[in-house]
Amino acid sequence: MHPFIDLACVEKFTAFLLTELRAAGGFTFEPRTLRFVRGEDVWAVSLPGLGLTLDAEPTVRVLQDFFARNAAAFARRGTHAGGWHDVRHGNYYLDISVLVHSLREAIALAAAFGQLAVTNLQTLETVYVESAAVAA
Numbered sequence: 001m002h003p004f005i006d007l008a009c010v011e012k013f014t015a016f017l018l019t020e021l022r023a024a025g026g027f028t029f030e031p032r033t034l035r036f037v038r039g040e041d042v043w044a045v046s047l048p049g050l051g052l053t054l055d056a057e058p059t060v061r062v063l064q065d066f067f068a069r070n071a072a073a074f075a076r077r078g079t080h081a082g083g084w085h086d087v088r089h090g091n092y093y094l095d096i097s098v099l100v101h102s103l104r105e106a107i108a109l110a111a112a113f114g115q116l117a118v119t120n121l122q123t124l125e126t127v128y129v130e131s132a133a134v135a136a
Contacts, residue, residue: 014063017083021057021092026084028097028121031067031074041122042099043106044082047073048113051095058083058092066094084119088128103127 013034020027028037028044037044050073052058052066063083073079073096082097099121100106106118110129117128 010064011060014060014067017063018058018060021083021085025087025124026082026119028080028082028099031079031081032077037080037099037121039122040099041120042101043103043118043120044080044097044099045106045109045118046082046093046095046097046113046115047079048115051093054092054094055090056092057085058094063094070096084126086116086126089116 017027029035030037050070052062054062058066067074067081074081078098080097080099082095083093085092093116098109100109103118103120107127107129110116110118115129117126119126
């Protein structure tokens with residue numbers, strides 16, 4: 001997380017992320033600046049081996065632990081923190097993702113990374129990798 005944020009701010013920020021998860025089905029932000037990515041025509045693709053899959057909504061503590069455990073990855077330029085609820089399977093995902101501009105590139109990366117789906121942050125459309133492979 002941002003180096004100048006105190007514990008009370010962290011508590012409020014992670015509680016806000018849970019609100020976003022419930023209301024919008026997910027969130028994506030750049031941890032170095034805390035800038036949320038909304039309304040941009042980009043696709044979020046999770047990086048392999050760094051995510052967390054949950055069968056219940058994450059708690060504030062789970063979010064804080066996830067961010068602390070992945071601080072080095074979040075410090076890299078171009079990485080984003082994401083969380084989303086997969087209504088198809090009922091799981092919740094916390095991940096470290098990169099943003100790309102084309103669906104084709106997003107699907108190719110997601111397939112190479114063994115990821116379930118990609119999401120467009122402008123339209124909030126989720127495209128499952130197996131569905132895209134069938135359509136191609």
